Amino acid sequence: MKGSTSLIRSLAFMLFVAFLVWSSAFETCNARRGRHWRHSSRGTSAAAAAASMWKKKGSSSSSHRSSHKNHNGGSKPKPPSYHKPTPVSPPPYKPKGDVPPPPPKGYNGGHSAVFNVLDYGAKGDGMTDDTRAFEAAWTGACKVEASTMIVPAKYLDGKIIAPTSYKDWGKGLLWWMDFTKLIGITVQGKGIIDGRGSVWWQDYPYDDPIDDETKLIVPIYNTTQKHPPIPIGSELGGKMPGIKPTALRFYGSFNVTVTGITIQNSPQCHLKFDNCIGVVVHDMSVSSPGDSPNTDGIHLQNSKDVLIHSSTLACGDDCVSIQTGCSNVYVHNVNCGPGHGISIGSLGRDNSKACVSNITVRDVMMHNTMNGVRIKTWQGGSGSVQGVLFSNIQVSEVKLPIVIDQFYCDKMKCKNQTSAVALSGITYEKIRGTYTVKPVHLACSDNLPCVDVTLSSIELKPIQEQYHMYEPFCWQTFGELTTPTVPPIACLQVGKPSNNRPQSDHDAC
Ligand SMILES: *[C@@H]1O[C@H](CO)[C@@H](O)[C@H](O)[C@H]1NC(C)=O
Ligand SMILES: *[C@@H]1O[C@H](CO)[C@@H](O)[C@H](O)[C@H]1NC(C)=O
Ligand SMILES: *[C@@H]1O[C@H](CO)[C@@H](O)[C@H](O)[C@H]1NC(C)=O
Ligand SMILES: *[C@@H]1O[C@H](CO)[C@@H](O)[C@H](O)[C@H]1NC(C)=O
Numbered sequence: 332m333k334g335s336t337s338l339i340r341s342l343a344f345m346l347f348v349a350f351l352v353w354s355s356a357f358e359t360c361n362a363r364r365g366r367h368w369r370h371s372s373r374g375t376s377a378a379a380a381a382a383s384m385w386k387k388k389g390s391s392s393s394s395h396r397s398s399h400k401n402h403n404g405g406s407k408p409k410p411p412s413y414h415k416p417t418p419v420s421p422p423p424y425k426p427k428g429d430v431p432p433p434p435p436k437g438y439n440g441g442h443s444a445v446f447n448v449l450d451y452g453a454k455g456d457g458m459t460d461d462t463r464a465f466e467a468a469w470t471g472a473c474k475v476e477a478s479t480m481i482v483p484a485k486y487l488d489g490k491i492i493a494p495t496s497y498k499d500w501g502k503g504l505l506w507w508m509d510f511t512k513l514i515g516i517t518v519q520g521k522g523i524i525d526g527r528g529s530v531w532w533q534d535y536p537y538d539d540p541i542d543d544e545t546k547l548i549v550p551i552y553n554t555t556q557k558h559p560p561i562p563i564g565s566e567l568g569g570k571m572p573g574i575k576p577t578a579l580r581f582y583g584s585f586n587v588t589v590t591g592i593t594i595q596n597s598p599q600c601h602l603k604f605d606n607c608i609g610v611v612v613h614d615m616s617v618s619s620p621g622d623s624p625n626t627d628g629i630h631l632q633n634s635k636d637v638l639i640h641s642s643t644l645a646c647g648d649d650c651v652s653i654q655t656g657c658s659n660v661y662v663h664n665v666n667c668g669p670g671h672g673i674s675i676g677s678l679g680r681d682n683s684k685a686c687v688s689n690i691t692v693r694d695v696m697m698h699n700t701m702n703g704v705r706i707k708t709w710q711g712g713s714g715s716v717q718g719v720l721f722s723n724i725q726v727s728e729v730k731l732p733i734v735i736d737q738f739y740c741d742k743m744k745c746k747n748q749t750s751a752v753a754l755s756g757i758t759y760e761k762i763r764g765t766y767t768v769k770p771v772h773l774a775c776s777d778n779l780p781c782v783d784v785t786l787s788s789i790e791l792k793p794i795q796e797q798y799h800m801y802e803p804f805c806w807q808t809f810g811e812l813t814t815p816t817v818p819p820i821a822c823l824q825v826g827k828p829s830n831n832r833p834q835s836d837h838d839a840c
Contacts, residue, residue, distance in 0.1 A: 446471045490523045493578075493598075495530045503572025506580040507597075513581070517588040524594045526578045531571045531598035532623050532647075539624040540741035542648070542671055544702055548730055548768050549799040575599035575625070581607055590614050600627040601646065606656075610637040616644070621669025621699070623647035628670065631657050640664045649674040650700070651692075655685035655714070662692045672702030672729070675719065677739045679712015679752040686714045686840035693722040703732035703762065707739040710776070711748035713838035718756045726764035730798065732791055733759055735784075735808070737776045751776035753834055756783045757810075763790040771803035771820055780828045784810030790817045 451464040451471070493507055494500070507526060510516060578597035581587050586609040594601040595618040602617065604610050610631075617628040628644035631637055633656030643666040644650035650667035653660055653675045667673060673692050678685035685708070697703050704721040726732045737751055754775065770791035775781035793800055805822035812820060 490525050493526045493528075495527050497571050500572050500576075503574030504576045505574060506603075507576045508579045509582065510580070510584065510587075511582045513584045513587070515586045516581075516584060517590070518579075519588070519591045521591055522593070524578055524592060526576075526595070526597035526601075528575075528596040528598040528619065528623060528626065531575050532626075542701065543707065543736055543739045543741060544671070544705070544731055544734060544772075547772060547801075548701075550797055551799055552797060571598075577601070577603045577630070579603070580605065581610075583607065585609050587611070588613075592616075593618060595619060596623070597626055599625055600630045600648075600652075602628070603630040603632070604634045604637070605632045607634040608636055610634055610639075612637075612639045613641045615642050617642075617646050617650075619646040621645070621647055627652045628667075630654065631660060633657065635659050637661070642666075644670060646670045650697075652676075653687060653690060654678070655683070655687060657690070658686075658688045660690045662690075663694045665694075666696045666698070668696075668698035668700045670700050672697060672700045672705050672731075672734075674702065674705040674707060675716060676705075676707035676752075677709060677741075678707070678716065679709040679714065681709075682711045682713075682748075682750070684714040684838065684840075685712055685716075685752050687719075688715075688717045688840070690716075690719045691722070692724070693720070695724050697724065697726045697729050697732075697764075699728050700726075701730050702734050703729045704759070705731075705734040705736070706754060706757065707734070707736045708752040708754070709739050710737070710745065711750055712752040713750055713834065715753040715755065715834070715840050716757070717840075720758045721760070721762065722758070723761040724763075726762065726766065726791070728794055728796070729764065729766055730768040731772055732762055732764070732766050733771045733773070733786075733789070735773045735775060735781060737781070738774055749778045750838070751779045753779045753838075754781040754784075757781065758785045759787070759789065760785075761788045762786075763788070765792050765794045767794050767796045767800070768798045769801040769804065770818060771805070773805040773808040773823070775805075775807040777807055779834065780807035780809055782809045782827060784808050784823065785813060786810070786816060786820060786823065787813040788816075789814075789820070792817070 446468045449464075451467040508524070510518075575598040577600040578594050579589075579601070580603040583606045585607070587604065587607055588611045589602065590611075590613050593616040595616075597619065601619070602612070602615075612629060619626045624647055626647040628646045628648075628650040629639060630649075630652045632654040635658050637657070637660040639651060639660075639662045641664045645668060647669070648671050650665070650670040651662055651673045653673075655678055662673065665673075673695065675687055675690060676685075678687065692704060695704075703726045704724055706716060706719070708716070721733075724732070735754065735757070737754070738745075770793075771786075771789070773781065773784065803818060803820045803822055805820070805824070807824075807828070808822070809824045809826060809828050811825055812823060
């Protein structure tokens with residue numbers, strides 16, 4: 332057993348390096364389309380990726396490149412300066428003898444050429460660093476349209492494990508595995524991607540932002556102030572970098588599918604989509620402890636047409652986090668918990684403008700989460716959240732099932748500001764189950780009250796645990812109750828605010 336564990340570790344490390352190389356290769360290779368990356372044996376892959384065919388008649392490689400640019404321009408990306416990760420210093424490449432990769436044995440299987448990493452000198456024995464072989468196979472695959480890159484089963488069986496030595500991470504990476512500017516990529520398999528985040532979680536406990544809703548949770552009994560564990564550093568005695576990586580991230584891609592896999596113990600966010608159009612995530616799991624700091628399950632930003640369903644998300648922060656620039660997002664049949672619930676935001680930080688619209692979250696089970704369904708915005712922001720439906724959310728022992736917080740602040744105090752991200756058209760229906768702190772907390776901006784907030788079939792019953800319990804709270808929240816609710820929510824103001832000041836055009840989305 333011992334032997335096989337260490338084999339898996341070195342294997343995993345090799346994969347880690349390979350992924351980094353691939354991710355940069357993806358960027359240089361993005362003008363090609365229809366690449367397949369798949370596993371040579373069925374059903375056992377940890378993360379086999381298969382790009383589905385994307386054929387657009389009459390467009391050449393180069394025209395594709397430019398149209399891709401346009402797509403990006405159209406979706407108003409914020410090209411992040413950190414876009415390309417600093418590569419970690421890979422372990423010294425140990426050439427096997429001095430054998431250059433053999434010439435590609437790409438063959439035509441109907442429409443596609445196939446590039447097997449084994450043909451490029453990969454060994455997959457857990458000892459050889461196969462980075463160059465992967466690189467060569469990918470480069471070969473990149474040169475041919477509709478090609479397939481084959482990664483034999485022995486590479487991707489079982490777990491992909493992140494290194495836990497600070498040395499492997501260099502100064503820090505924002506992403507562990509990063510897929511950039513792809514069209515029609517599918518990552519599927521039955522395996523586990525394990526970020527082994529505990530070495531990071533305990534490293535910087537004091538710098539982590541806090542969840543504002545923590546301030547609403549007051550324990551009944553004074554507990555002796557427990558200090559977080561003293562940072563112990565990583566296995567090899569160094570501190571992990573201050574930047575904690577997201578385990579798996581897709582950037583600037585179209586029609587991305589992630590299915591089957593489990594992502595666990597990420598140092599930070601588990602699965603992130605940024606500037607993507609057409610995302611499907613289903614039948615996958617996220618699994619991390621409830622007290623792991625800032626470990627969002629699925630994080631969406633600047634992404635449109637997103638479907639997330641039939642998945643189980645357990646983590647230390649939001650199970651699903653929907654950030655600025657997202658629209659047409661549909662989340663259903665998801666289990667969430669532990670975690671901080673399903674959240675829109677936080678939006679409008681540092682006086683930024685945020686636009687989110689047409690979000691549906693339905694048929695969700697939440698167990699033992701901090702929040703249920705939540706919208707959180709910072710004072711001083713602008714833009715809007717419009718058209719949100721939370722429907723059939725079953726909560727059990729959730730501290731705060733329904734939350735709007737327009738005073739979001741991840742420190743102890745933030746300065747008061749007048750502008751706000753405007754909230755309208757927010758519907759809650761069939762939110763049922765048990766809560767342990769406060770059933771409803773709707774705290775809206777004085778200047779821009781929340782409007783068109785509709786609640787129906789709310790049935791929330793208290794369970795006394797170790798917290799002080801509160802009545803429903805509303806501030807500057809306007810709308811209607813279309814059915815009686817349990818408990819009664821008398822604080823909601825019926826109709827529209829009399830002094831509703833519309834946002835200036837500049838602030839509207
Ligand atoms: C809890 O702590 C507060 C402040 O430290 C103190 O005022 C209060 O008496 C304590 N309550 C109990 C039950 O010990
Ligand atoms: C994504 O998939 C949709 C539906 O299959 C298709 O209409 C669209 O053209 C695809 N987008 C790209 C960029 O390939
Ligand atoms: C809203 O999003 C859904 C997907 O969740 C989509 O089917 C629908 O067309 C969108 N509505 C509008 C008006 O864009
Ligand atoms: C912000 O305003 C609230 C409510 O009016 C007040 O209680 C709080 O002290 C103010 N905070 C600061 C930092 O001025």
